[in-house]
Amino acid sequence: MLSKNQIKYVNSLKQKKFREEHNLFLAEGTKIVPELLVSDINVKQVYATSDFFRNNKIAATIERFEIKENELERVSALMAPNEVLAVCETPHYQLEIDSLKDKLTLLLDEIKDPGNLGTIIRVADWFGIENIICSNETVDAFNPKVVQATMGSISRIKIHYTDLSDFLMNQESTIKYQVFGALLAGESIYSKQLPSSGFIIIGNESKGISEKLLPYITDKIRIPSFSHYKAVTGEAESLNAAIATSVICSEFRRRKN
């Protein structure tokens, strides 16, 4: 049985303010929680049905609460709760620029949609990108909707939050990184030479890359469109931010083959 206080406590972690205060986040379901249990993420509590506990090994250091499906509904952030909810410690990673030298790194400039951010984290995992550096305006990666959309990749990608223009300004004094930005006037990613390391800036869903970051872009790239139509609303046609990320990452990685 869950106490009123427990229900209140778990539900409070759906809000960024309380996640930050407690340095905790929520993850749910039989796909994601087992991934977290074997990852470097420090899982603190598991609320689950007897079925889940029967089928999964849980370290003795983790607090466990066996609950019924209807109790799970009272704490879940999902439309269809799925056996288990875990309360986990939010990881913090040192952002050491020199450690990024031989790596491909994503810089997210104000990604607002939780589903997009979660999908981008999952894409990064697939394409072997270890670090994502988010602008402070980017949605919280430990928002339950983001965590769900990562399908477990949240445990494998180092996510950092910082001021991206400060970050890019400071990096100019050390190693020279190539900074890629998708812009309408860029060079086709299909024909451009793409290295196996560097920074890729992904812009906001509607505004694209911020003006203040443009001076740091060393290489303008573009995903060619094969559409038979032109948009009529004055805005250019565009791809969803997560889709653009996947096409760009795929092109970078193809060259390694």
Added chain:
Amino acid sequence: MLSKNQIKYVNSLKQKKFREEHNLFLAEGTKIVPELLVSDINVKQVYATSDFFRNNKIAATIERFEIKENELERVSALMAPNEVLAVCETPHYQLEIDSLKDKLTLLLDEIKDPGNLGTIIRVADWFGIENIICSNETVDAFNPKVVQATMGSISRIKIHYTDLSDFLMNQESTIKYQVFGALLAGESIYSKQLPSSGFIIIGNESKGISEKLLPYITDKIRIPSFSHYKAVTGEAESLNAAIATSVICSEFRRRKN
């Protein structure tokens, strides 16, 4: 002022049953509705604020209702209604297999998530794919969530619903199409020869491509993963269906460059 009956009528179109009965669908917002107004889609009614009518030309044949923001909220399917809602006639296209001969066509095998379907339609538009053939189990493309996620591409892509195994069985007797399916044991899309025409099957979000469609696949393809990790839950890591579609379509189109 909207009457109670009008509110009820517009809201009824959020349900598939009533969309089919009336052969109508809803589209909303200042990005999508202007695209529909200049497309081949037959827009029947526009409910909008005075601002919208001031800024957009509406053909005389379209019924127009000037309403306030708070009235729009009563018929909108969006969290944040945006000036305009349009009631449109659902288009129906003849599915003539011979007309697909020199084209790249997507076959969607039970895509269930409206956001995924909408994004796939938008991706198809970007990559110049004219037809999408959906299995009867695929979510309705004229569901308001799908329409919104297409960002207007719904007006430019011919969407068909049929039984995919019947469709693929019948096509065997005429022109020989290559049928591509993303499978774990496929050939890397980066190194495989890819033509500028054929069918690409995209499988269900969790189950992948149906068993009954496997015999029709002539070319097994695979998006290589560069991940440093292996999944622990028994399931293979995967990409979201819309992400996989975008990476595959990008690879097919790259070869045309």
